[in-house]
Amino acid sequence: MNIIASSKDASQTELAHILEGFEYPAILVSTEYEILAVNTRYQEAFGELCFDREPHYCYKVSHGYTKPCDEAGEDCPLHTVRETGKKHRILHIHQTRNGAEHIEIEMLPIQNQRSETRYFVEIMKPIPLASGTKQRQTMVGSSRAFSAMLDRISKVSKSDASVLLLGETGTGKELAARAIHESSLRRDQPLITLECSGLTDTLFESELFGYVKGAFTGANTFKKGLVELAHGGTLFLDEIADVPLSMQVKLLRLLENRTFRAIGSTEVKTSDFRLICATHKNIADLISQDKFRADLFHRINVFPIRLPSLQDRLDDVPQIASALLQQMVPDREFVLTGSALAMICEQSLEGNIRELRNILNRAIVLAETNVIDQRVIKECLDADVALSVQQSLRTQAIETIGEWTDLKTLEHDYLLAMARAYEGNLTDMAEILGISVRSLYRKLKEARLGDVSSGRGA
Helix, strand or coil: CCCECCCCCHHHHHHHHHHHHCCCCEEEEECCCEEEEECHHHHHHHCCCCCCCCCEEHHHHHHCCCCCHHHCCCCCHHHHHHHHCCCEEEEEEEEECCEEEEEEEEEEEEECCCCCEEEEEEEEEECCCCECCCCCCCCECCCHHHHHHHHHHHHHHCCCCCEEEECCCCCCHHHHHHHHHHCCCCCCCCEEEEECCCCCHHHHHHHHHEECCCCCCCCCCCEECHHHHCCCCEEEEECHHHCCHHHHHHHHHHHHHCEECCECCCCCEECCCEEEEEECCCHHHHHHCCCCCHHHHHHHCCEEEECCCHHHHHHHHHHHHHHHHHHHCCCCCCEECHHHHHHHHCCCCCCHHHHHHHHHHHHHHHCCCCEECHHHHHHHHHHHHHHHHHHHHHHHHHHHHHHHHHHHHHHHHHHHHHHHHCCCCHHHHHHHHCCCHHHHHHHHHHCCCCCHHHCCCC
16 A cells, blocks of 8 residues: 655655555645645545655645635635644545545644754544435534534534534534534443333433333333433433423432432442533523523533524535435435425425425425425425314414314303392293294203203202
């Protein structure tokens, strides 16, 4: 495997061999953007380079550009390091064996004894579960908002800081949590997830802390809690805002000292885990309503990351849609026309990626060929409109029934008051109401006041 360009410069050759000591793919670059050497990890991740035929330039190999990144409207780490003389870190989309992927770049200057920068070492760290084009991951995109989110994920992954993922439903918070875990030093340990929404106090406590045999009715065996299972790894609490208020104090105690007790046990255990939480709700509002503890919020809100909605990254919709189609039908290639994509982008997409996935699922069923055009998408969207109208009619019906119920209540009370005033004399009551005695009797019966003529009333 040829990993070093031909050169008579002994220092350059020595530096090339040093690249093998890096944990991640790395290359040696000249001040003129020429790749002089690569390590074995680079060849495995990005493909082999042959140095015997022609020079290779980083902007051409990594991005397919014909000129340096800074001249192509991109941030160029080499240019920045050359200007500052200090190492620089940036997030870029690189071409890999799997297509375009987000890569964390760290550029280091190599200086001589006169403090002149002679070479650059570029270290490339892939971000798990993130792609710049249609891959099997659903965490796909290249927009500025998406890249900014990935940049924060990349930064926090190196630490053990607690992370709070914020964003609308369907923006990919679970996948972001997995990306943080798999980029961290705990990646070889388990990622344990607990969906907090809909859990009662007892169920939340038993899931989190576990229980011993006989702790309560139905506890026929010993069960380890998720906190214990997460030891050494990451604990992901999805929809943290839905944790019952009575359980929040126990969760706070766990986070403060990492100790817990299984239900029914007196043994105090410890667990070393990294915490990631997620919610689509406004916790500040819940705190003001006394539905969420402020001290717990400050404990989990060490490093917040907001996931952009699809409306904030419409440029990514074509890539996301293509990736979703590949996931749903891996053995058949579907093509979305430009007009179909434009129609999708015109929607509010409040359900974000989940809503987009639903639209595409319908499109796969409705499309007569592998081409999904505007007509197919319109048919998919019409189904949502019909459902919305149906729901609206149902709501109106419920409201009408409510109003009708109120009117019946008023009528009942009015007839009862009149019956008492006229001491059950149906003839006088019917005359005042302007209806027949027979009609009045029927109304009294419907209102369950059929015996008021006897003076008893209901």
